[in-house]
Structures are given as C-alpha cells and as structure tokens.
Amino acid sequence: MPRIEFYVLSSAAPADRLRAACQLAMKAWRHGLPVFLRGCDTEQCTALDELLWRFKAEAFVPHNLQQDDPQAPVVIGLDEEPLSQQGVLINLSPTLSPFVERFSRVIEIVNQEPDLLTACRENFRSYRQRGYDPKRVEL
Template identity: 65%
Template structure:
C-alpha cells in the first residue's frame, strides 16, 4: 500500500515549501527513487525548475518538465500519471493526485498558511476515507 506522509513546516513561507520539495527530491533521487513533483500550476513548475538548478551548488539534481522528459530522475508536472512505476510523489498541489495508487510513497508538504492548512486537512481525511493511513511529520 502507498505510504503517505504530511511534512509540516513551522511557518507560512511559500518558498520554504519549495525548498523542502527540493530537499526531498534530492534525497529520493540519491536513494534511487524516481521522483514526481506535482505542482499547483505551470508557474510553480517554472519556479521550482529554477530553484532546482541553484538549490545545491555542490551537486546537480537532474530534473525535467514532464513534457520534456517524463523518464527523468526528478519530473516536474501537474496532473500527469507517473511514467515510472513505484515512484515518490511530492505533492505541492492542494488536491489529491488522480494517480495515488501508482506511487509507492506520497509526501504532502504543509506550511502554516491558513488556506493550505485547510486543504491539507481535507486531503488527510480523504486519504483516510480511501483506506490509507497518512502520517504527520513535524519539521
């Protein structure tokens, strides 16, 4: 069954969510997992793409937009199904992925912004309704 975790950040800084996504993507990639980062919209995909280029000066995180290479080690996308089975989904969107069962692990990154907190609480309940056992991780 898919492992689901909600990583909770202590502040409401939107850039903090993107930095956490970069850290988690780097960690997943280093452990040999294909990583799919599901963004809220195309603008967030572009912002994350730029951040991934400069995130680690000592090591490049290989990534591509889904349209350019859905088989890249780290893929930035929206509603697409993962091209690689059993990958890690880092969900930055406010809704559940329509492809939950195709991932071995899902991480939702939550900060203290009120609208995001409400959406993530709804997602937590939806996962439970669908038979998953989501966990909360304080960062």
C-alpha cells in the same frame, strides 16, 4: 498501498515549501527512487525547475518538466500520468493526485498558510476515507 506522509513546516513562507520539496526530491533521487514533483500550476512548476538548478551549489539533481522529458529521474508536472511506478510523489497541489496508487510513497508538504492548512487537512481526511494511514512528520 503507498505510504502517505504530511511534512509540516513551521513557517508560512511559500519559498520554504518549495525548498523542502527540492530537498526531499534530492534525497529520494539519491536513494535511487524516481520522483514526481506535482505542482499546483505551471508557474510553480517553472519555479521548482529553476530552484532545482540552484538550491544546492554542491549538488546536481537531474530533473525536467514532464512535457520536456517524462522519463527524467525527477519529473516536474501537474496532473499528467507519471511514466515511472513505485517512486515518490511530492504533492504541492492542494488536491489529491489521481495517480496516488502508482507510487510507493506520497509526501504532502504543509506550511502554516491558512488556506493551505485547510486544504491539507481535507486531503488528510480524504486519504483516511480511502483506507490509507497518513502520518504527520514535523520538519
């Protein structure tokens, strides 16, 4: 059963949420875990792809979009089934992934934007209803 964590940011800025996703993806990759970054739409996936190239000048995070290389160490996609198992899912979509069970860890990144807060609260309840024990982590 995957470990579910909600990382809560103090700001409402969407850019802070994407940056946190990149930092968490880099950390998981450095620990040898495959990462699936699940965006909410293709525009956000493209933004994540671009940000991973430049968010840390001194570091490189090997990544690719799902349609370009589904076996990259860090894969950016939507609802495609990930090829790797037991890695980390970083969910930026307002809905639960249909593939939660494929991961050993699921991270939901929450900011203070009202609509996202509502969606994440619903996700938290949904995880509990499915028998998971989600945890809250303040960033």
